[in-house]
Amino acid sequence: MGTGWIILLALLGLLILLAVIVLVRMAACRPPQKKSVQKKEYDVDPETLAEHLSGAVQIRTIAGQSVEDTPAEPFLAMHAYLEKTFPLIHQTMEKEIVHSYSLLFKWKGRDPSKKPIIMMGHMDVVPVEDSTLDQWEQPPWSGKIADGYVWGRGAIDMKGHLFANLEAVEYLLRQGFQPERDIYLALGHDEEQMGLNGGKYLAERLQELGVHAEYVFDEGGAVVSGKEFGVDGRIAAVGIAEKSTINLKLTARSQGGHASMPPRQTAVGALCEAVEKLEKxxxxxxxxxxxGLLFKTLRPYMKPVFKMALCNLWLFKPVFIKIMGGMPKGAAMLHTTAAPTMLNASMQPNVLAQAASAVVNLRLVPGETIESTLAHVRKLVGEEIELEVLFGCNPPSISSMDTPVWQAIDASVRENIGEDIIVSPYLMMASTDSRLYEAVTENTYRFDPFISVGEDLGTIHGVGERMGIDSLVRGCKFFISLIEKTAG
Structure with a gap:
């Protein structure tokens, strides 16, 4: 037998061995055994929940960038509305107003030695652009109840979440439930302004009180279709981590003058080159x-091609990253992103700009820091471009899935939202106020327990925001169950 045949047979043998390894690893990747769901009935009234949320949507709680810039009337009206709507919370729990408009409630547990839990929310919403008013099916501040939904700004982000949580606590108080551990409700008033005048002060107040929580629960991932991951069915994407934000200003400078006699490179040209490098x-x-934890959780449920790749990343990782990286959502999960959002240069068409600037919104994956990110940007854009951090924070730590709390979240989802739903870890792309609570807990979970949110994600901060009433009811039941399981 010639040398060529020997090499050919060796290659064939190697391919067969690789195929066997790939198939064996794929076959070993099976869904874990799940405990059967034992649903508990909670008597909550859909009509009441919808009416309560409707009233909240009608209060235009839009925060300014400071306490002084924030109109007092809407937030004081919201405080009064909460007191009227949830009387038992206000009668039973200690209440504190933090930095003018944020609220902190404490429900004392029976055992002060046990770590408390913190349920977060925010009362503020983003504005509605006047130019979009005619595009809304229902007026954005009406809180209209129609077609099985509560309509309006904040119905999802996040008055729906906030009220489902408060309804759950009020329900438990009516039932005579007494928690073993303390429960804190931390309601910020300026999350949409990065929480620097609300969430920040709530976190600091909890530190002053010596609170170190078992976990913090905040808004975050949602129940979504598994199709984009090659999974049949639905996924409850629970955020165990989130990206952080840097707003970075890039400035290029050049000699000004008349546009009829431009230099070899203008400030605008140099800036464009820098921005292009960041994008490309x-x-x-x-x-x-x-x-990695997301893919590990989902791969047993994936269709064969996806499953084969993820069960054999030792072989297919470069191809998988290339495919995922070709989609905006996939790419955002795999790396720090840079999105130019604001530009400024000359004030006239025939005048050369002496300075041209761009603001780039960077979203950092966990593991990166402000320093490491700036170092990479500097390497890309060169020394001539000035860099100024307008706002920046490091990514918070990754929360554990190996906790009783995670098991309680899993069970509460399957019992109250859908037995078929796969509960999976998730990397939040947006920032939440929970990032400010790093000193208060090791474990933060970010999730909106509402089926309709997955269908209406595009309406958040946009036109047609709405919350499904059935979804609101299921979310309320989820919170009742979660509190019973983790604080009872």
Missing amino acids: IGFPMDINETA
Whole structure:
């Protein structure tokens, strides 16, 4: 037998061995055994929940960038509305107003030695652009109840979440439930302004009180279709981590003058080159820890091609990253992103700008820092471009899935939202106030327990925001169950 045949047979043998390894690893990747769901009935009234949320949507709680810029009337009206709507919370729990408009409630548990839990929410919403008013099916501040939905700004983000949580606590108080551990309700008033005048002060107040929580629960992922992950059915994406934000200003300078005699490179040209490098080259992609946990959780449920790749990343990782990186959502999971959002240069068409600037919104994956990100940007854009951090924070730590709380979240989802739903870890792309609670807990979970949110994600901060009433009821039951399981 010639040398060529020997090499051919060896290659064939190697391919067969690789195929066997791939198929064996794929076959071993099976869904875990789940405990059967034992649903508990909670007598909550859909009509009442819808009416309560409707009233909240009608209060235009739009926060300014400071306490002084924030109109007092809407937030004081919201405080009064909460007191009227949830009388038992106000009669039973200690209430404190923090930094003018944020609220902190404490429900004392029987055992002060046990770590408390913190349920977060925010009362503020983003504005509605006047130019979009005619595009709304129902007026954005009406809180209209129609077609099985509560309509209006904040119905999802996040008065729906906030009220489902408060309804759950009020329900438990009516039932005579007494928690073993303390429960805190931390209601911020300026999350949409990065929480620097509300959430920040709530977190600091909890630190002053010596609170170190078992967990913090905040808004975050949602129940979504599994199709984009090659999964039949629905996924409850629970955020165990979130990206952080840097608003970075890039400035290029050049000699000004008349546009009829431009230099070889203008400030605008230099700035455009820098921005182009950030967009085209950007940051390297990899399967970070949170994305890895997501893929590990979902791969047993995936269709064969996806499952084969993820069960054999030792072989298919480069191809998988290339495919995922070709989609905006996939790419956002795998690397730090850079999105130019604001530009400024000359004030006239025939005048050369002496300075041209751009603001770039960067979203950092866990593991990166402000320092490491700036170092990479500097390497890309060169020394001539000035960099100024307008706002920046490091990503919070990754929360554990190996906790009784995670099991309680899983069970509460399957018992109250849908037995078929796969509960999966998730990397939040947006920032939440929970990032400010790093000193208060090791474990933060970010999730909106509402089926309709997955269908209406595009309406958040946009036109037609609405919350399904059935979804609101299921979310309320989820919170009742979660509190019973983790604080009872």
